[in-house]
Amino acid sequence: RGAIDAVAEKLASGQNGLPLVALLNNLGGTSVLEMSVLAHDLIGSKLAGLRYMIGPAAMMTSLDMRGFSVSTLPVTEEDVRALSSPVAVIAWPGMSEIGEAKTVGMPAILSAKVVPASENAAARRILKKACATLIASTADLNALDAKSGDGDTGSTLARAANALIADVEKMPF
Known part of the structure; x- marks a missing residue:
């Protein structure tokens, strides 16, 4: 919340008692997830009178610049319309x-369809071997990922592999 709190503090003056609309702008290189967190934090900030939001969206950018801007405007009912x-x-x-x-x-079309389990010994054997390989490779995959990311790829894949093994008897092969 630090970044939004600092911004909200600077924007708190000059409201004239009117409701505020905030424009949350992505400068170009901030991820959708990061912008969503900023929007959440802005809505929960101490910016008194905040009633409307435009964005988060990339409206005024500087190529792929990481960052954001917030602009506020006191609005009348006519402005809101x-x-x-x-x-x-x-x-x-x-x-x-x-x-x-x-x-x-969730829309019904996106609901998971229940498919009955089926028997296919070869497919089951391949799946279990692939899962065992992923689990055994956890440390190596984490080390590789740490060189370019956050070092959790092996752990993530091992978690998925363990979940597959736990449900292997329920799967349609």
Whole structure:
């Protein structure tokens, strides 16, 4: 929260008692996940009067510059209507009112289909051997990943391999 708290502190003055809209801009090289965390932190910040948000989106960028910017605007009801109006510009992310998060069920089409287990000794043997190889290679894969990443590839693959082994009797081969 440090970055957003510092930004919110600087933006806190000059509201004139009106609700605020914040424009959360990706400067170009910040990941979608990072921008989502920033949006969450901005909504939870001490920025009084924050009621609307535009973004997070890449609206004004500097090539692939890592970072973000936040701009705020005190808004009247007329401003809110204007900013909420449909526009022909495809890249405009629109403005959203900040409210309580709602849980939305997954569409039925995305629900996992239950497929009955089947017997295929050769496929089962290959799967178990591949999983055993991944588990045995955990340390080596973590060491390789540590040279270019966060060093957890082996652990992640071992976790997946162990889950597959645990459910091998339930799988449709």
